[in-house]
Amino acid sequence: GAGxxxxxxxxxxxxxxxxxxxxxPISGHTALYWYRxxxxxxxxFLIYFQGNSAPDKSxxxxxxxxxxxxxxxxxxxxxxxxxxxxxxxxxxxxxxYRAAETQYFGPGTRLLVL
Amino acid sequence: AQKITQTQPGMFVQEKEAVTLDCTYDTSDPxxxxxxYKQPSSGEMIFLIYQGSYDQQNATEGxxxxxxxxxxxxxxxxxxxxxxxxxxxxxxAMRVKFGQGGSEKLVFxxxxxxxxxx
Numbered sequence: 001g002a003g004x005x006x007x008x009x010x011x012x013x014x015x016x017x018x019x020x021x022x023x024x025p026i027s028g029h030t031a032l033y034w035y036r037x038x039x040x041x042x043x044x045f046l047i048y049f050q051g052n053s054a055p056d057k058s059x060x061x062x063x064x065x066x067x068x069x070x071x072x073x074x075x076x077x078x079x080x081x082x083x084x085x086x087x088x089x090x091x092x093x094x095x096x097y098r099a100a101e102t103q104y105f106g107p108g109t110r111l112l113v114l
Numbered sequence: 115a116q117k118i119t120q121t122q123p124g125m126f127v128q129e130k131e132a133v134t135l136d137c138t139y140d141t142s143d144p145x146x147x148x149x150x151y152k153q154p155s156s157g158e159m160i161f162l163i164y165q166g167s168y169d170q171q172n173a174t175e176g177x178x179x180x181x182x183x184x185x186x187x188x189x190x191x192x193x194x195x196x197x198x199x200x201x202x203x204x205x206x207a208m209r210v211k212f213g214q215g216g217s218e219k220l221v222f223x224x225x226x227x228x229x230x231x232x
Contacts, residue, residue, distance in 0.1 A: 033219065043205065043222040056217035089157060093220075101147065101209060103220055105159035 002026065004106035006092050012112045013082055021077040021109045025094030032075050033095075033103060034067060038088035046090075049075060082113045116141045116210045120223035127196045128231050134181070135191045135226045137206035147209035148189040149220065150180065154202040162204075165189055196230045203227050 005024045013019050025032050034046040045059040049069045057067070064083075069075040079086055089110050093103040117140045127133040139148065150162040165173045165180045173180040181190040193200055204227075207220040 031218075035220075042224050043207075043220075045219040045221075048217050048219055050217075053215070056213055056215065058213065058217075059219070091159060093159075101218070102149065102161055102164055103209075104161060105151075107156075107158045110157075 004092055004094055004104055006090075006106040006109050008109060009107060010110045010112075012114065014114055015084060016081055018078065018080045019082055019111065021079075021090050021092075021111070023075045023077070023092030023106060025073065025075070025092070026096075026104060029094035029096045029104075030072065031095045031101070031103075032069060033093045034075070034077050035091045035093065036061075036088045037091060037108070041088075043091075046077070079111075082111075084113050087111055087113045116143075116208065116221050118206050118208050118221055118223035120206055120226050122226045123224075124227045124229070126229050126231060127193075129198060130195055132192060132194045133196055133228065135193070135204050135206075135228065137189045137191065137223060139187050139189060139206075139208050141187075141208065141210065143211065145211075148180070148182070149207045149209065150178070150189075150191045151205045151207060152200075152202045153205060153225070159205070163191065193228075198230050198232060201228060201230045 007022045030051045032049040048056040052072045064080045067077045089108045091108045093105045095101045095103045119138045146167045148165045152160045163175045163178045177194045179192045203225045205225045206223045
């Protein structure tokens with residue numbers, strides 16, 4: 001498909017377990033973003049990747065969160081030792097300089113930590 | 115601080131009528147971008163319209179138009195001829211640059227829930 005894809009679409013895990021969320025951006029988009037959407041906090045920025053450069057991790061809420069991007073394309077967001085407050089929808093977006101840097105979002109991963 | 119304010123938690127409109135969703139922003143940067151996204155109950159964020167801070171004309175995309183008043187720092191979304199499928203959450207967002215390396219992100223408002231009545 002032509003859009004941003006994310007997997008899994010839903011994830012239920014037990015407190016203390018690690019989870020990995022995957023994002024496949026639009027082909028040719030050099031910038032990739034992760035956001036979190038929860039009822040209490042709204043939409044929060046987590047991390048920004050531009051090409052193969054080192055990411056800007058300033059939005060990550062704790063050191064339990066990490067992300068990588070392989071080959072300037074697919075990204076994985078990892079949450080270690082999950083807590084109940086990590087329950088949220090995790091949204092990935094990508095953008096291109098050729099399109100006014102508009103961020104196009106994937107369908108999200110709904111994470112529930114029991 | 116860079117901030118987006120949407121003061122209408124919920125709005126109602128009759129089918130086929132026009133509706134305006136309010137958005138004000140705060141930034142000291144001369145260069146910024148403003149976006150509107152639609153989020154139906156399915157959860158996906160759908161891009162609707164973009165306005166650059168240096169754009170002279172108000173942006174339009176089909177039934178969507180952006181009423182950009184730079185001096186007032188407002189970027190209201192106007193939906194003409196509302197349809198039942200327009201019922202959704204609508205988010206106003208601003209693209210901001212931050213950090214030393216030219217990082218960027220979107221700052222979102224809290225959203226407005228639009229309900230279109232038949």
